[in-house]
Amino acid sequence: MEANVTLHVDGEERSAVVETRTTLLDLLRDKLGVSSPKKGCDHGQCGACTVLLNGRRATTCLAFAVAHEGASITTADGLADVGDLHPVQQAFLDQDGFQCGYCTPGQICSAVGMLDEAAAGQPSHVTPNGGVSDPTGIKLTDAEIRERMSGNLCRCGAYVNIVAAIRQAAGAQAAGAQAAGTAADDTQAAGTPTAGTDYSGDRS
Numbered sequence: 001m002e003a004n005v006t007l008h009v010d011g012e013e014r015s016a017v018v019e020t021r022t023t024l025l026d027l028l029r030d031k032l033g034v035s036s037p038k039k040g041c042d043h044g045q046c047g048a049c050t051v052l053l054n055g056r057r058a059t060t061c062l063a064f065a066v067a068h069e070g071a072s073i074t075t076a077d078g079l080a081d082v083g084d085l086h087p088v089q090q091a092f093l094d095q096d097g098f099q100c101g102y103c104t105p106g107q108i109c110s111a112v113g114m115l116d117e118a119a120a121g122q123p124s125h126v127t128p129n130g131g132v133s134d135p136t137g138i139k140l141t142d143a144e145i146r147e148r149m150s151g152n153l154c155r156c157g158a159y160v161n162i163v164a165a166i167r168q169a170a171g172a173q174a175a176g177a178q179a180a181g182t183a184a185d186d187t188q189a190a191g192t193p194t195a196g197t198d199y200s201g202d203r204s
């Protein structure tokens with residue numbers, strides 16, 4: 001049995017007819033030619049196929065394409081603006097957070113997703129007291145980063161530099177949030193609403 005599936009991939013509307021058993025990963029790679037998400041295990045265990053699905057990280061090898069009709073997908077490629085790398089991409093370059101690079105698109109999408117989760121106050125398994133007793137928010141220690149990225153394996157073992165890259169990106173995000181907070185205070189005083197993070201990939 002076949003079905004037509006339409007997705008918004010990195011800001012572009014893309015459609016294909018697929019068998020209903022087709023995974024999102026196979027639709028992206030084999031039907032749409034989107035090769036940024038990688039097939040590692042094809043069993044939900046390595047994270048190489050991670051994208052941002054409607055703004056949240058997801059392993060595409062475990063998702064049926066037909067279950068996500070109309071979804072917005074951002075791959076690691078779609079995170080970059082023309083001529084401008086995403087801060088997480090830049091941090092991976094700065095910190096040498098890869099060797100062969102096969103796991104890297106999934107690592108980057110997962111890192112972007114987890115930074116947003118932490119910023120939203122979602123605790124991990126290692127967050128002290130479930131994060132409820134710290135009014136200053138979740139501190140992204142190396143233990144937090146490792147735990148939150150534990151679904152993304154790197155066969156080259158570049159973990160030390162991957163953690164360093166995410167530490168750098170987290171610092172940049174915190175500094176940006178602080179600056180945005182100051183600007184928002186000024187803007188709200190002038191009566192203008194503020195907006196949240198948008199990873200829809202829509203560049204129009």
Ligand code: FES
Nearest residue numbers: 040041042047061
């Ligand atoms: S290919 Fe999807 S988790 Fe490994």
Ligand code: FES
Nearest residue numbers: 099101154155156
């Ligand atoms: S850089 Fe080679 S698998 Fe991670």
